Structure formats: structure tokens, C-alpha cells
Amino acid sequence: MPTYEGSDIQAAVNEGLQAMHLTREEVSVDVLEAGKKGFLGFGRRLAVVRLTPNEQPSQVKQSAPAPVQQSAPAPVQELVEPTPTDNLTSTPQKRKSGVETEAELSAYLEAITAQIGIPVSIHVTHDHRSTTYHLKTDKEGLLIGKHGKTINALQYLAQTYFDHHMKGKQTIILEVGDYRQRRAAIVSHLADKAAREVVATGKPVFLEPMPAFERKIVHGHLATNHHVQTHSEGQGDRRSIVVELARTF
Structure with missing residues (x-):
């Protein structure tokens, strides 16, 4: 049977129902992939379902008594969306290596700054309790923002990303020049x-x-x-x- 995808399970089911021209009561749903929202644009997966049309109820034999004795169709099982096991606080996310997280976070920061018209190059330094991402750009003033609001907002996002992917406590610092x-x-x-x-x-x-x-x-x-x-x-x-x-x- 064909499979259907969507941003979540319900969206995938709706996609399948539209394609098959059937209602929810006329199909059985098998969830092949629960999907995942991801975090900060990383790790997003679509939900995948398979829809199988329900068999038509058997015709009633001529010798059958009153219609009340017809075999009722099997009850349609309610669709219950499973709880994802790979959310932001799950073990797989927490077990990412420091090198992997560092590379993904650098790519994320480069993508954001490019979108706001301030492309940067990044190199990373470490000490015992902090990791500093040095952002080099020709538009330092714009990247820092008034009273540091832009760079501080980016630093908050970077710290949040790190905390959701790594177990160890580490302070993330974004530096522009010697700001x-x-x-x-x-x-x-x-x-x-x-x-x-x-x-x-x-x-x-x-x-x-x-x-x-x-x-x-x-x-x-x-x-x-x-x-x-x-x-x-x-x-x-x-x-x-x-x-x-x-x-x-």
C-alpha cells in the first residue's frame, strides 16, 4: 500500500485521505514514522503513515433474521499519536558529541547571520568552563546591535541549542572583535x-x-x-x- 507524509501524523493521515478519496472511518492507519519537529532547524523529520481501506461488511445471507442481527463492522481504532521519544530532552539528543554539536551550532549561526545580511566566518576556542565562538565580519556594529542586543540574542539562542544537545554545563560566548x-x-x-x-x-x-x-x-x-x-x-x-x-x- 502507498505511504503518505506530513508535518505530523494527523497531517500525513489527511494527505492520504485526500489522495484516496476516503473518510477516516473507511481506513485503518499504520504509523510508520512518528516524525520529529527538530530544534533550531536541525533534525526535522516528517511523519509517515500507511492507509489501508477497511473491508466492506459481508453481505447478509437471505436466511438471516432481522437486520438487527447483521454483523456490525469492526470498530475503527482511534488514531492516537504516539509520544515522540526523540524530543529535545531525550537521550539521543543529549548524547551528541561536542565536535558534532560545535559544527552544527557554527552552521546555524552562519545561516542566521547570512539571512540578516551580515555574513560571518567563525572559529571556536575553549577553556575549562566556556566555549567562545569568534564571529568575524566587516559589519561588526550591525552584528553587535544597539547596546549589544543583536549579539546577546544570538548568544541566548546558541546557549539554548548547546544545553539541549549536551549534558555538560558549559557557557557559550559569542565574541565580535573585542566587544x-x-x-x-x-x-x-x-x-x-x-x-x-x-x-x-x-x-x-x-x-x-x-x-x-x-x-x-x-x-x-x-x-x-x-x-x-x-x-x-x-x-x-x-x-x-x-x-x-x-x-x-
Whole structure:
């Protein structure tokens, strides 16, 4: 029997029903491939089903009694979509090698930047707790974006991709030129300025919202300043650091 494909099982069944000019009640469905949505454009698979027309009910013999004694057609089995076993949290995804994940992530970043008109070349460096993807382009300003919004958004996607494919905890950093180094110096300067203001006025200072890795710089930079303490407030991309006087007991 022919097979039919679709983005999911139901779509594949609908494709088959249309081609065979039959209704759902007139066929039996065999799921050959459940399909997979994939992640960030990788690993997507179509669902595949086989449709078999149900046999026509046997004709009632002439000697049969009242129609109520006719053999009813076999009940049509309900289509239940199986739960995919290869989703984002499944073991096969988690067991990808670091080399394979690194290559796929580099290809993904190259594809995105090409689509927004900022083609890049990438080389990767490693240390104990982080992996840095160095993006080289002639349009560094556009790739970084206002206040780093573009490169930070790409870094969030890259970190999410890595976390879904690898078991080990590793920080993914996207670097354009020496932007991260320059930004770390700026953030440290803002932290020192806020600390001086807190000591002078006794009032807490709220810094501008920052991504997690920049907040980490502030917390670490002011950790040795015994006059102030820091904590984060807010949600998502509006989360920021509060610098206040250190509590004394």
C-alpha cells in the first residue's frame, strides 16, 4: 500500500485521505514514522503513515433474521499519536558529541547571520568552563546591535541549542572583535560608580537591565567591596542589579 507524509501524523493521515478519496472511518492507519519537529532547524523529520481501506461488511445471507442481527463492522481504532521519544530532552539528543554539536551550532549561526545580511566566518576556542565562538565580519556594529542586543540574542539562542544537545554545563560566548572585553570594562566601571554613589548617599542604586553574564561581572566585581552588597531584581530581559549598603550585624 502507498505511504503518505506530513508535518505530523494527523497531517500525513489527511494527505492520504485526500489522495484516496476516503473518510477516516473507511481506513485503518499504520504509523510508520512518528516524525520529529527538530530544534533550531536541525533534525526535522516528517511523519509517515500507511492507509489501508477497511473491508466492506459481508453481505447478509437471505436466511438471516432481522437486520438487527447483521454483523456490525469492526470498530475503527482511534488514531492516537504516539509520544515522540526523540524530543529535545531525550537521550539521543543529549548524547551528541561536542565536535558534532560545535559544527552544527557554527552552521546555524552562519545561516542566521547570512539571512540578516551580515555574513560571518567563525572559529571556536575553549577553556575549562566556556566555549567562545569568534564571529568575524566587516559589519561588526550591525552584528553587535544597539547596546549589544543583536549579539546577546544570538548568544541566548546558541546557549539554548548547546544545553539541549549536551549534558555538560558549559557557557557559550559569542565574541565580535573585542566587544566582550570592552563591555566588561564598561560594566565594571558602572559597578564602581554605583558603589561610590551608594556609599555617599546611603541609598540603593538600580543599574540598567543586563543579561545574566553581565550581571555576573557586576556581582563578582563588587564582591570584594565590603561597603556594598548586590542582588538582582526583575524578570527576563528586564532583570537588573541593585547595589546597596552592606548590612552589618
